[in-house]
Amino acid sequence: MFVATDINDKNFQYAQENVKRNNLQSRIRVVKTTAEDPLIALGDKVPFERLQFTMCNPPFYESEEEMLASANLKHRPPNSACTGAPVEMVTAGGEESFVQRIIDESLKLRNKVQWYTSMLGKLSSVTKLIEKLLESGNQNWAVTEFVQGSKTRRWAIAWSWRDLRPTMGVARNISSIPKHLLPFPSEFTFHPEFESITFLIHKINDEMKSLQMLWSWDQHASRGLGFAMENVWSRQARRKRQHLIVEGQTAESLSKSIDESKAALGFAVLVKQTGIENVDVIVRWIKGFDSVLFESFCGMLKGKLEPR
Numbered sequence: 143m144f145v146a147t148d149i150n151d152k153n154f155q156y157a158q159e160n161v162k163r164n165n166l167q168s169r170i171r172v173v174k175t176t177a178e179d180p181l182i183a184l185g186d187k188v189p190f191e192r193l194q195f196t197m198c199n200p201p202f203y204e205s206e207e208e209m210l211a212s213a214n215l216k217h218r219p220p221n222s223a224c225t226g227a228p229v230e231m232v233t234a235g236g237e238e239s240f241v242q243r244i245i246d247e248s249l250k251l252r253n254k255v256q257w258y259t260s261m262l263g264k265l266s267s268v269t270k271l272i273e274k275l276l277e278s279g280n281q282n283w284a285v286t287e288f289v290q291g292s293k294t295r296r297w298a299i300a301w302s303w304r305d306l307r308p309t310m311g312v313a314r315n316i317s318s319i320p321k322h323l324l325p326f327p328s329e330f331t332f333h334p335e336f337e338s339i340t341f342l343i344h345k346i347n348d349e350m351k352s353l354q355m356l357w358s359w360d361q362h363a364s365r366g367l368g369f370a371m372e373n374v375w376s377r378q379a380r381r382k383r384q385h386l387i388v389e390g391q392t393a394e395s396l397s398k399s400i401d402e403s404k405a406a407l408g409f410a411v412l413v414k415q416t417g418i419e420n421v422d423v424i425v426r427w428i429k430g431f432d433s434v435l436f437e438s439f440c441g442m443l444k445g446k447l448e449p450r
Contacts, residue, residue: 144170145188149177150229175320181240182247184254195257195300200240201233202263224312226308238267245301252303261288264317272323275301281431282306283325307427326433330425330440334447339364339421342447343413346423349446350411354383356400364413367428369405373435374441407435411443423447433448 148154158170173187181198185191233240241260248258262268268285277281283301290296297316300308307313310329337341343359346366350357355370373379402408408429414422425443427436 143190145173145190145193146170147173147175147181147183147188149175149179152383158383166208167352171431181244181247182251182255184251191254193255195259196244196255198244200237200260200262201229201231202237203232204234204236214326236264237264238270241267241299242274243273245271245278248301248303249278256304256306257300259298262297262299265295265297268299268316269319269323271299271446272319275299276323278286284308285319285324286312287318305429305431307429309426326427326436328427328436330444331422332444332448333420333422334444336447338420339413339415342421344424346411346413346443348420351442352380354379354400354403356405366411368407368409368411369400369402369429371400371404372406372438373438375439382392406432407439409436409439 146157148157151174154172154174159171161170165383171189171268172182175183175187179187182196183192186195189375235242241262244258244260248255262271272283280301280303280305282305283299286298287301288296289299307328308325316324334342343364347357347359348370350366350368353370354374355368357366357368359366367427374383393437395422408427410426411426412422412424414424416422422444425440427433430436
């Protein structure tokens with residue numbers, strides 16, 4: 143179910159008519175809200191307790207004067223001028239203030255929404271809002287850029303209070319903001335030299351099975367999936383696991399004790415042949431908050447596959 147909210151009577155009426163005209167009443171619900179309501183009115187006017195994501199195209203401008211000045215600078219022809227109602231284009235504090243409200247609400251809603259997202263019309267807003275997310279303790283965000291035609295650019299930010307990590311192409315798809323405002327890279331690629339890809343895959347599986355983690359391998363996709371509750375590849379962790387096995391616990395029983403939903407690290411390992419003698423090993427971070435843990439795992443695996 144898709145839920146759309148609007149505070150404008152005319153917009154609300156048109157939206158309802160569009161939904162009805164396209165026979166989408168079972169899939170889209172239009173909800174009338176007020177300027178005083180929360181932007182994400184879960185459990186109140188929005189009749190759900192949880193959402194997969196929110197999507198917002200905020201009013202860009204602080205005032206009608208700013209909107210007109212922006213249009214004049216762009217010298218837009220009549221067919222490309224903004225035609226939205228004032229309530230759609232102008233808000234106190236502009237888009238930065240509007241999206242800050244969503245951030246503030248997300249601090250209360252937390253995991254009731256998996257991903258919060260918003261488009262932005264100013265690059266300066268992207269930088270300021272990411273800084274505010276970091277100040278709020280967020281560790282999982284994404285930023286991207288949309289290029290519309292030859293001149294118009296828009297940006298988008300997304301953030302989550304959960305630990306499921308987006309891909310690099312989604313999370314770091316922008317080059318025009320300082321690197322420290324980009325999320326930690328969620329992919330690591332290296333190029334080990336092996337006599338055959340089959341031997342390399344066996345080496346990866348043997349190494350993963352020697353660790354106290356959940357591990358599965360898809361032979362058809364040449365892709366493995368793993369979950370660990372902590373750093374289980376350090377010397378201390380390996381000794382501890384060996385001690386438990388000596389005491390009678392099996393490797394299988396140790397792995398079964400791992401709760402995937404509570405894992406500190408989730409990752410995928412993809413083996414990809416890129417040439418006759420070239421193979422890429424791509425490690426992708428899919429779950430967790432601890433970038434140091436992910437980086438440590440990548441370093442361990444690279445060291446095992448590229449011995450000095």
